[in-house]
Structure formats: structure tokens, C-alpha cells
Amino acid sequence: MGLLQLQTKRGISLDVPQDEVIKAIGACQWWLKGKWLKDKKKKHPIQKLFQSSDWSSDVELFLIGSSILELRKHGTDKKAFLDKRKEFLGEQRGNQVGYLFELLTALLFSMGGNKVELLPASAAGYDLDVKTPDDISIQVSCKVCQPSNEYSKIITYAEQERDKFFAAYKKLGVHGVNCVIERVKSNGSSTTPFLQYHQYKSMIGKSLFQPYMVQSENREMMGIFSKSPLPSNAFSFSRKYPSYSFVLSSPINTEHELKRLHSQIDKANKGFKKVSDNKKLNLTVIRLPHYLSVKMAKGKIEKEFNKGRFTNTSAVIGIQTHIVGDENGESVKINTAFQMIINPSAIVPWPIGKGALKMVQPLGSITTETPAFQIAGQKINNECYVYSDMNESIVVPPGTSIGSSNIPGLNQIFEYKGMDLAINAFKIPSEFKFL
Known part of the structure; x- marks a missing residue:
């Protein structure tokens, strides 16, 4: 499947057609119930987001809603979303952020032309089943390395x-x-x-x-x-x-931050071990904190792979999103940095000769390095x-x-x-x- 191939759907700040934004926000209301989202007495982060009117809130809601719409269009049933709602609405910050990252990751794969199945909250080992147009099956674990x-x-x-x-x-x-x-x-x-x-x-x-x-x-x-x-x-x-x-x-604190990254990769690897299947690839998609460069994260993961560690993991994709401006200060947009690291010691090796894994980032620009x-x-x-x-x-x-x-x-x-x-x-x- 080769290395990661990326493209953008549109390069924007948030000049998305209004009907697309309305549909996406409507999907958020469908999933989390409009009345609850508008309740000012509650303090859940998604309520604050919904009740805010700034540009960044619109971006978040557009991405969440677009993920729901895309997955529903490709067959993910209503029950899969409802199963996750209880977990997402809980007080555990990790569950809130983690599930939203699952949605975003599913959107990236689905828009890339892959078939994506959102697993129920009770599923053990990983989060998404992905099948490429070449009929290659991938088990995807979504991890968030939150600020320390x-x-x-x-x-x-x-x-x-x-x-x-x-x-x-x-x-x-x-x-x-x-x-x-x-x-x-x-x-x-x-x-x-x-x-x-x-x-x-x-x-x-x-x-x-x-x-x-x-x-x-x-x-x-x-x-x-x-x-x-x-x-x-x-x-x-x-x-x-x-x-x-x-x-x-x-x-x-480089040592501390890289240990935290190591821990997240290790958790995903242990999850894959529980559901080992020699016919499926195991891919960890991890969201990096904004201050840890993609280059440094890639170097750490490569070192671990070269030591023969994480053998249940076929590859890792690091993702990191920033708000960036051009050198003239004339525009602001979202930039997402991606890096894919293939594990040469994996039990199920990545099939490099069978084309690229396609993903599409719905907003902004893409790079392979963290912006300066x-x-x-x-x-x-x-x-x-x-x-x-x-x-x-x-x-x-x-x-x-x-x-x-x-x-x-x-x-x-x-x-x-x-x-x-x-x-x-x-x-x-x-x-x-x-x-």
C-alpha cells in the first residue's frame, strides 16, 4: 500500500457553503439533542462549544457534524452513535476528547474512499474497522496524547x-x-x-x-x-x-513528553494483541500535543520500531493540527501535519507494494512537518x-x-x-x- 497519500478537499478558513455548515450542525443536534446542547446550566465542553459563536467553535462543530454525516451515508447505523453518546456525555475528559478524535479519524478515512465501520463502545482492542478500495482490512486504534x-x-x-x-x-x-x-x-x-x-x-x-x-x-x-x-x-x-x-x-521536557508518547503507542499495541488477526493490518492513529513536533515524534517511534518493539502494530500515523497565518499576516487557516511510520518488525507487515492509503483532510492545508x-x-x-x-x-x-x-x-x-x-x-x- 506504500506511503500515506494525502489531499485536501478545500483550502479555507471557514468559507464553507452555508448549507454544508447547517447540515453539519444539524447532525450534532441529532446526535446530542438540540435542547441539551442549548441548556446554559450544563457545563459540558460540547455545550460551551455549541453556545459559542466564534470561528474556532464553528470549525469544531463542522468537523464533528461532517463526521456523523459521512459515516451515516456509508452505512454506520444509528445505534453505533447512540452507544457512544452516554460515554461521551460523561465527566471523563479523556472519553470526550478521545471519541471526537475517533470521529475525525473516521472522517479522514471515509473521505479518502475507504469503507469505515465505527465500533461500539464495548468493543475491545481498537476503534475502527477500515477496508480500502483494494480490499485490504485495517484495524485502527485512535489515541490522543493530551497536553501534559x-x-x-x-x-x-x-x-x-x-x-x-x-x-x-x-x-x-x-x-x-x-x-x-x-x-x-x-x-x-x-x-x-x-x-x-x-x-x-x-x-x-x-x-x-x-x-x-x-x-x-x-x-x-x-x-x-x-x-x-x-x-x-x-x-x-x-x-x-x-x-x-x-x-x-x-x-x-523532552524525556517526559516522549515517555507519554511511548505509553500511548504501547496501549494501542496491547489492544491489537487482544484481537490479533494475521489477515488484518493494525494501524495506530495518534493525535500529538501541539508543542511536540511531528518530526520528534516520528524519530521516537522509529527508534522503538527499530528495537523490535510494538510488533503487533503495523504502522503509526501521527496527526497534529495548528492555526497558522501566512508570512504577510493576511490569512489564517487550519494546518494539519501528518507523518506515517511503518514498523519493519511488525507481525503483520505493511504491504508497501500495493498502493497508497488514501485519506482526505476536509479543512485547510496539510504538511509533513509542524509549522515553525x-x-x-x-x-x-x-x-x-x-x-x-x-x-x-x-x-x-x-x-x-x-x-x-x-x-x-x-x-x-x-x-x-x-x-x-x-x-x-x-x-x-x-x-x-x-x-
């Missing part, structure tokens, strides 16, 4: 630093400040304070005249403070609302945990077209001279981080 505790610790730490920065920024009453903090090296879960409140205040003040760089006493962290350039379509920064950006990055991350215009090639909080509040001439934000994560406030405010929030990531 190490990532959560860094985000909590970053929020504390952001709060000190923002308090100092607000006290000074300035407009348009950038703060980029980079942890030069990772030392596990250390959350040593970078600067005190009064130091943030001093650095912000100095940055109004020229870019200013400061280093922590232990030389572990570096901060760059600078003044934001005023957008070309603005009279000035708003004096009522904040304009700033705060970004903190930290190298990932940029901080203050500089590409960061190393894997990093990243936290960002960005606001832009500007005064613009009446009649200015505001469109939609083209910077992921940026909250924009437009203040028309002599007119009301217009708010444009582009919040990323969404509730499920694009499944």
Missing part, C-alpha cells in the same frame, strides 16, 4: 507572570507594549519568578523609548520589552482599552511550551472595514472616532483544539 502536567505547570506560571506584567502596564497607563519572555533552558517544573511587579513596571517604562532586554539572575530566562507599532489603519491606540502582547515560552513558531518575528525551531495573551485596541476612521482578526489568539477592539466600539475576538484554541 508539565505543560499545565508552565501555563499556570506564565499566567502569574502575565498578571504582574498587566498590573504594572495598567498602573503606568501606557498603550501598546510587547513583552516576550523566553526560558533559555528547561529545568523541569521550576516556576522561579522572573521579575517582581516593580521590575516589570521599570522595564515597561524603559521600553517606551527603545527596546529593552533583561535577564534573570540565574541566567535561565530572558525578557524583551518593546513598543508595539501602530497599525497603518489606526489614528492611535485607544486610551480606554488595553493594547499589549505577552508571550512566554519554555523548552519542553514565531515569537516577535523570530522563528523558534525548538519544541516549546508557549503561552500568549494579546490585545489590540485602536482608534480607526469611521467606515473602516474590520473584517476578522488574522492573528490567532488576538483580541481586537476597534474604536471609531465619534462612534461606538466594535469588538472582534479570535480566541484560540477552542474547546477541543480542533479535535
Whole structure:
């Protein structure tokens, strides 16, 4: 079957025909019941998603609904969805995210021309039965490697630093400040304070005249403070609302993250062992956390395969989704990175000479590498945990077209001279981080 062959159905932000979006959202209502989705007293993530109106929520709902429609069209019966509903509506976050990833994976295979059967919740060993047009049977295990505790610790730490920065920024009453903090090296879960409140205040003040760089006493962290350039379509920064950006990055705990990846591949491999069938291929499709590059994940899996491990697994496909913008900042889209790693030691080897396994990504673009991350215009090639909080509040001439934000994560406030405010929030990531 050769290597993975991919193509896109459409390259979009979300310029999907309206009738397709309506049908997809209708499918979500059919599966989870419209009345329940609209209940504001409930706190399930899918309810928050349904009740939100931002671009990212539309993407999530479109993908979920499209998966349901595609599977129903190709014969998956109603009972298969209803069996999963109880599990999905439970309080276990892993079940919620895991099942949605099953749906997305099923959609990728089905749109690629393969026959896909969604297995019931009680099925042991794997999640999907896939049959290719060449009549090759594949047992698919869907795994989600969710963000780690190490990532959560860094985000909590970053929020504390952001709060000190923002308090100092607000006290000074300035407009348009950038703060980029980079942890030069990772030392596990250390959350040593970078600067005190009064130091943030001093650095912000100095940055109004020229870019200013400061280093922590232990030389572990570096901060760059600078003044934001005023957008070309603005009279000035708003004096009522904040304009700033705060970004903190930290190298990932590589050993810890790769162990977590290993664990997920191992779980899938043990599942395949329970249902061993020498006539079927065993494929693990794993969603990688956004901060672990596809290249690093591929290298780890290849090393394990070359050591003769995971022999019940014929191949692994790593999937990772990001929101990306072009270099000119003129467009935003979804980008999905794919890598397929074939196991040379597998009990059921991948049939390389029998054509490619076809999959279709329904939204955005596809790559074989994780897109480069940029901080203050500089590409960061190393894997990093990243936290960002960005606001832009500007005064613009009446009649200015505001469109939609083209910077992921940026909250924009437009203040028309002599007119009301217009708010444009582009919040990323969404509730499920694009499944």
C-alpha cells in the first residue's frame, strides 16, 4: 500500500457553503439533542462549544457534524452513535476528547474512499474497522496524547507572570507594549519568578523609548520589552482599552513528553494483541500535543520500531493540527501535519507494494512537518511550551472595514472616532483544539 497519500478537499478558513455548515450542525443536534446542547446550566465542553459563536467553535462543530454525516451515508447505523453518546456525555475528559478524535479519524478515512465501520463502545482492542478500495482490512486504534502536567505547570506560571506584567502596564497607563519572555533552558517544573511587579513596571517604562532586554539572575530566562507599532489603519491606540502582547515560552521536557508518547503507542499495541488477526493490518492513529513536533515524534517511534518493539502494530500515523497565518499576516487557516511510520518488525507487515492509503483532510492545508513558531518575528525551531495573551485596541476612521482578526489568539477592539466600539475576538484554541 506504500506511503500515506494525502489531499485536501478545500483550502479555507471557514468559507464553507452555508448549507454544508447547517447540515453539519444539524447532525450534532441529532446526535446530542438540540435542547441539551442549548441548556446554559450544563457545563459540558460540547455545550460551551455549541453556545459559542466564534470561528474556532464553528470549525469544531463542522468537523464533528461532517463526521456523523459521512459515516451515516456509508452505512454506520444509528445505534453505533447512540452507544457512544452516554460515554461521551460523561465527566471523563479523556472519553470526550478521545471519541471526537475517533470521529475525525473516521472522517479522514471515509473521505479518502475507504469503507469505515465505527465500533461500539464495548468493543475491545481498537476503534475502527477500515477496508480500502483494494480490499485490504485495517484495524485502527485512535489515541490522543493530551497536553501534559508539565505543560499545565508552565501555563499556570506564565499566567502569574502575565498578571504582574498587566498590573504594572495598567498602573503606568501606557498603550501598546510587547513583552516576550523566553526560558533559555528547561529545568523541569521550576516556576522561579522572573521579575517582581516593580521590575516589570521599570522595564515597561524603559521600553517606551527603545527596546529593552533583561535577564534573570540565574541566567535561565530572558525578557524583551518593546513598543508595539501602530497599525497603518489606526489614528492611535485607544486610551480606554488595553493594547499589549505577552508571550512566554519554555523548552519542553523532552524525556517526559516522549515517555507519554511511548505509553500511548504501547496501549494501542496491547489492544491489537487482544484481537490479533494475521489477515488484518493494525494501524495506530495518534493525535500529538501541539508543542511536540511531528518530526520528534516520528524519530521516537522509529527508534522503538527499530528495537523490535510494538510488533503487533503495523504502522503509526501521527496527526497534529495548528492555526497558522501566512508570512504577510493576511490569512489564517487550519494546518494539519501528518507523518506515517511503518514498523519493519511488525507481525503483520505493511504491504508497501500495493498502493497508497488514501485519506482526505476536509479543512485547510496539510504538511509533513509542524509549522515553525514565531515569537516577535523570530522563528523558534525548538519544541516549546508557549503561552500568549494579546490585545489590540485602536482608534480607526469611521467606515473602516474590520473584517476578522488574522492573528490567532488576538483580541481586537476597534474604536471609531465619534462612534461606538466594535469588538472582534479570535480566541484560540477552542474547546477541543480542533479535535
